[in-house]
Amino acid sequence: MPQMTMIEAIRSALAEEMARDERVLLMGEDIGTLGGVFRATEGLLARFGPERVIDTPMAELSIAGIAVGMAMKGLHPVAEIQFADFIHAATDHIIGEAAKIRYRSAGDWTCPLVIRTAYGGGLRGGPYHSQSIEGFYTHAPGLKVLAPSTPADARGLLIAAIRDPDPVLFLEHKRTYRLIKGDVSESDGVVPIGRAAIARPGTDVTVVSYGMMLHESLAAAEVLSADGISVEVIDLRSLIPLDRATILASLQRTGRLCIVHEDTRTMGFGAELAALAAEEALDVLKAPVCRVTAPDVGGIPVSPPLEEFVLPNRDKIAAALRNLVTAQRRIWAVADQAQTAAPSLDPWTRSALEIPQAASMVEVDLGRVLAYQAAHKAEFEARGMALELTPFVLEAAADALAAFPEVNSAFEGDHIRRYGSIDILLNVAAGDTLKRGIIEQAETRNLRGLALSVHTVRDNGEAATLPAGGTFSLTDLGQDAALFAVPPVLPGHAAALRAGAVSERLVPKDRGLALVSQVILTLSVDHRVLDGATASRFLNHVKAFLEEYR
Amino acid sequence: MSTHIEKHTPEQANALEQAMLDIPDPPAVELVAAYRWMLLARRLDERMWQLIRQGKGHFAVPCQGHEAVGVGYALALQRGHDYIAPHYRDLSAVLAYGITARDALASFFARDADPNSRGRQPYAHWGSQRLHIISLQGPQPNHVTHGVGVAYAARMLREGSVTLMAYGDGGAQKGEVHEAMNFAAIHHLPCIFCCENNLYTQSVPLALESSVVSIAARAAAYGISGVSVDGMDTLAVYRAMTAAAERARRGDGPSLVEARVYRFRPNTSNDDDTCYRSREEVDEWRARDPLTRFRAALEQREALSGKLAAEIEDEIAAIVDDAATWAEAAPNAAPQDALLHTYAEEV
Numbered sequence: 001m002p003q004m005t006m007i008e009a010i011r012s013a014l015a016e017e018m019a020r021d022e023r024v025l026l027m028g029e030d031i032g033t034l035g036g037v038f039r040a041t042e043g044l045l046a047r048f049g050p051e052r053v054i055d056t057p058m059a060e061l062s063i064a065g066i067a068v069g070m071a072m073k074g075l076h077p078v079a080e081i082q083f084a085d086f087i088h089a090a091t092d093h094i095i096g097e098a099a100k101i102r103y104r105s106a107g108d109w110t111c112p113l114v115i116r117t118a119y120g121g122g123l124r125g126g127p128y129h130s131q132s133i134e135g136f137y138t139h140a141p142g143l144k145v146l147a148p149s150t151p152a153d154a155r156g157l158l159i160a161a162i163r164d165p166d167p168v169l170f171l172e173h174k175r176t177y178r179l180i181k182g183d184v185s186e187s188d189g190v191v192p193i194g195r196a197a198i199a200r201p202g203t204d205v206t207v208v209s210y211g212m213m214l215h216e217s218l219a220a221a222e223v224l225s226a227d228g229i230s231v232e233v234i235d236l237r238s239l240i241p242l243d244r245a246t247i248l249a250s251l252q253r254t255g256r257l258c259i260v261h262e263d264t265r266t267m268g269f270g271a272e273l274a275a276l277a278a279e280e281a282l283d284v285l286k287a288p289v290c291r292v293t294a295p296d297v298g299g300i301p302v303s304p305p306l307e308e309f310v311l312p313n314r315d316k317i318a319a320a321l322r323n324l325v326t327a328q329r330r331i332w333a334v335a336d337q338a339q340t341a342a343p344s345l346d347p348w349t350r351s352a353l354e355i356p357q358a359a360s361m362v363e364v365d366l367g368r369v370l371a372y373q374a375a376h377k378a379e380f381e382a383r384g385m386a387l388e389l390t391p392f393v394l395e396a397a398a399d400a401l402a403a404f405p406e407v408n409s410a411f412e413g414d415h416i417r418r419y420g421s422i423d424i425l426l427n428v429a430a431g432d433t434l435k436r437g438i439i440e441q442a443e444t445r446n447l448r449g450l451a452l453s454v455h456t457v458r459d460n461g462e463a464a465t466l467p468a469g470g471t472f473s474l475t476d477l478g479q480d481a482a483l484f485a486v487p488p489v490l491p492g493h494a495a496a497l498r499a500g501a502v503s504e505r506l507v508p509k510d511r512g513l514a515l516v517s518q519v520i521l522t523l524s525v526d527h528r529v530l531d532g533a534t535a536s537r538f539l540n541h542v543k544a545f546l547e548e549y550r
Numbered sequence: 551m552s553t554h555i556e557k558h559t560p561e562q563a564n565a566l567e568q569a570m571l572d573i574p575d576p577p578a579v580e581l582v583a584a585y586r587w588m589l590l591a592r593r594l595d596e597r598m599w600q601l602i603r604q605g606k607g608h609f610a611v612p613c614q615g616h617e618a619v620g621v622g623y624a625l626a627l628q629r630g631h632d633y634i635a636p637h638y639r640d641l642s643a644v645l646a647y648g649i650t651a652r653d654a655l656a657s658f659f660a661r662d663a664d665p666n667s668r669g670r671q672p673y674a675h676w677g678s679q680r681l682h683i684i685s686l687q688g689p690q691p692n693h694v695t696h697g698v699g700v701a702y703a704a705r706m707l708r709e710g711s712v713t714l715m716a717y718g719d720g721g722a723q724k725g726e727v728h729e730a731m732n733f734a735a736i737h738h739l740p741c742i743f744c745c746e747n748n749l750y751t752q753s754v755p756l757a758l759e760s761s762v763v764s765i766a767a768r769a770a771a772y773g774i775s776g777v778s779v780d781g782m783d784t785l786a787v788y789r790a791m792t793a794a795a796e797r798a799r800r801g802d803g804p805s806l807v808e809a810r811v812y813r814f815r816p817n818t819s820n821d822d823d824t825c826y827r828s829r830e831e832v833d834e835w836r837a838r839d840p841l842t843r844f845r846a847a848l849e850q851r852e853a854l855s856g857k858l859a860a861e862i863e864d865e866i867a868a869i870v871d872d873a874a875t876w877a878e879a880a881p882n883a884a885p886q887d888a889l890l891h892t893y894a895e896e897v
Contacts, residue, residue, distance in 0.1 A: 023707075052706075056733070057729070057733065057736070059729045059732070059733075061725065061726060061729055062695050062726070062729030062730055062732075062733055064695075065692060065694075065695025065696060065698075065726065065729070066696075066698050066733060067699060068695070068696050068699060069684075069696035069697060069700045070700070070703045071699070072685070072696060072699070073699065073700040073707075074703060075703045075706065075707075077699075092689060093692065093695065096687065096688075096689060096692070097687055097696070101685055102891050102892065102894070103892050104670050104671050104677075104685065105670075105677050105679075105685045105891075106667055106668035106670060107890070107891045108678065108679045108680075108685070109679055110894070141892050142893065164894075165894040166893050166894055
């Protein structure tokens with residue numbers, strides 16, 4: 001298979017599409033006789049003639065505006081903006097026109113044009129020949145934005161862009177033009193728009209990047225592999241539309257996300273990727289999302305030490321990845337809470353020896369909860385979560401703990417400590433085993449967040465040992481539960497709640513008998529902190545919350 | 551007032567102006583059709599203004615005073631073949647091109663039946679692929695470069711069509727028009743630049759927009775033909791546009807036609823023109839009403855009798871009533887339709 005540089009791959013795609021379709025034409029500054037300042041269009045004027053290879057005036061606004069008109073009339077113009085830094089004069093026609101024409105005409109008019117432009121730094125170009133512009137243009141619905149990093153993708157995506165029915169901004173990192181070579185076959189067809197590629201598989205951390213930074217990320221991954229850190233590198237290729245599924249699937253495997261781009265930080269494309277992780281993958285993240293970007297400075301300086309300081313590179317990426325893989329899981333971090341007794345005794349023994357306990361129980365009618373469950377089951381299942389009873393009990397318990405802060409506390413010898421947040425140690429059945437984990441700040445989570453948390457405890461929780469910490473405990477064994485059981489109050493807690501089995505009962509209702517689904521909830525309390533009256537009020541609050549659910 | 555009219559001085563004779571002299575009148579049937587479109591535009595405009603005052607609709611863009619320009623160029627072009635990117639006051643042109651009274655009022659009420667945008671764009675943002683009306687945008691006059699692109703494409707596709715772009719004296723001051731005209735002149739494109747100079751960009755008078763009184767004079771800078779005509783004289787516009795279209799079709803390249811007009815009403819329903827124009831000035835221009843003058847010209851040519859004029863008036867009143875009633879009752883698009891048409895396929 002022949003090797004091509006990026007610039008050769010781009011030229012190959014342009015020539016192939018021009019030969020295939022007479023409606024394809026090229027326009028831009030210096031693209032004809034000179035063949036483009038980077039030689040992307042070299043030889044094409046001689047081959048296709050001046051009507052289809054137009055050397056335009058140095059006027060970016062009208063290059064874009066006239067290309068819009070050509071596309072509206074049925075041509076497929078490929079306009080070159082010589083440097084991405086110069087594109088802003090054409091912005092109105094790209095964002096205000098090309099991206100909106102289909103929408104504003106309700107599909108009557110379309111604008112299938114491609115705008116190619118050379119972006120990116122590292123070539124001592126200074127503030128006006130080095131910029132990355134994707135942050136502006138990925139915020140323009142109606143426009144597709146591609147940023148290939150390999151010759152095969154550059155060729156295949158450019159062909160796809162020219163054939164696409166919508167306007168496409170095609171970003172070519174100018175440092176890749178001659179630096180990056182790869183196998184490309186002329187017989188290869190299109191690379192589909194909207195699909196990311198896994199450039200390097202790994203298990204410890206996911207790097208998402210594109211363009212030149214993809215290659216720097218791969219280099220960093222190679223360095224880290226020597227230390228036994230396995231980095232998965234995703235090449236986005238297409239920024240808009242974004243391949244969310246590939247990113248989320250990778251995060252399921254690694255639980256750590258590092259985003260790398262050359263563009264400046266605030267409102268850069270990485271912010272959208274971080275938002276995606278926050279919205280759809282928070283439960284699997286083991287550490288905060290990390291971004292390696294240019295700082296928010298006014299431009300990329302021409303002076304080599306200054307430019308190198310500003311731009312990300314393999315060393316900066318490797319350093320960020322090392323931090324990321326050793327970072328504590330803040331979301332699921334085991335709380336570092338004071339434990340007053342000697343650590344030599346296990347918590348159950350300490351529970352029995354140190355805490356005088358009393359138990360209370362209530363029966364709860366689950367009619368409303370089950371109705372809600374039935375109505376929202378599909379919605380949860382679509383997100384890969386079973387909607388079981390546990391999240392509802394968690395929600396009710398968190399609500400009651402907020403209402404009765406004295407229950408969210410611990411006896412500490414000469415005083416009672418009230419906790420500032422509600423961190424529930426959850427015990428759930430997972431197959432034949434029991435999994436344990438702490439849901440921090442349960443009072444801030446909604447039902448979906450709690451369902452995700454249950455899911456995470458079941459997948460990633462501790463099986464053998466009891467995690468230290470938490471402010472309250474809940475045990476729900478689901479179908480394996482006994483009718484009821486008395487849970488031990490753990491050291492550092494003042495109460496423990498246990499859900500029994502769900503059973504159907506005939507109960508008196510409206511002067512007759514009704515068949516209802518019930519569960520028995522048992523609350524154990526530390527009698528030094530709480531009395532039976534508070535325990536009952538707390539349980540009745542939980543009961544009312546569930547019986548009057550939504 | 552008189553200074554404004556004096557400033558509208560015609561350009562010196564050039565190729566376009568010479569060619570205009572030889573253009574005969576269109577046939578009587580075309581003249582009567584043109585009168586109908588102008589009258590329909592006027593009556594629809596009056597109705598929309600009333601509706602806005604009643605708190606109905608969202609936005610009105612008056613066309614009164616500009617009707618002769620739209621009809622003049624529509625008559626000169628091959629409707630349905632040649633492309634137009636009209637000025638937003640060119641209701642008369644789009645009616646001639648096939649937009650119906652119901653279409654116009656569906657657009658005014660932003661109904662689903664609006665063929666221009668199905669309720670997405672405000673009134674007067676015309677566009678129809680089928681009718682060869684290039685989709686219009688908000689920022690003026692971005693459609694001028696689009697029209698140049700359409701003209702280039704039409705020639706490359708060997709269609710033989712001409713593309714006309716109409717814009718205001720305000721739009722003429724933007725770099726957009728310079729870049730478009732420069733490119734069109736370099737490539738001898740079959741297109742017509744039509745500048746409707748009504749002396750104001752909303753509130754800003756021409757003297758603060760341009761140091762040169764004649765917009766048409768700018769044609770010389772591009773080596774193309776330019777002419778300034780009385781834009782409230784339908785047949786004068788028709789002659790200039792016909793000559794320009796013939797030149798374009800022959801391969802003589804683009805022309806610039808400046809049509810000197812005056813807008814009778816405020817800029818839009820959100821404007822108050824009493825802040826920047828005297829009533830005396832407006833009244834003086836109203837005395838040059840293009841509709842009255844065109845009717846007189848037709849009567850003089852015996853193309854329109856008093857009886858026929860009365861019949862047309864009644865017929866158009868009925869069309870306007872029907873369109874207003876129908877459009878007001880027409881359904882809006884379903885709210886979730888707002889999610890459609892960003893891309894060819896959902897992404």
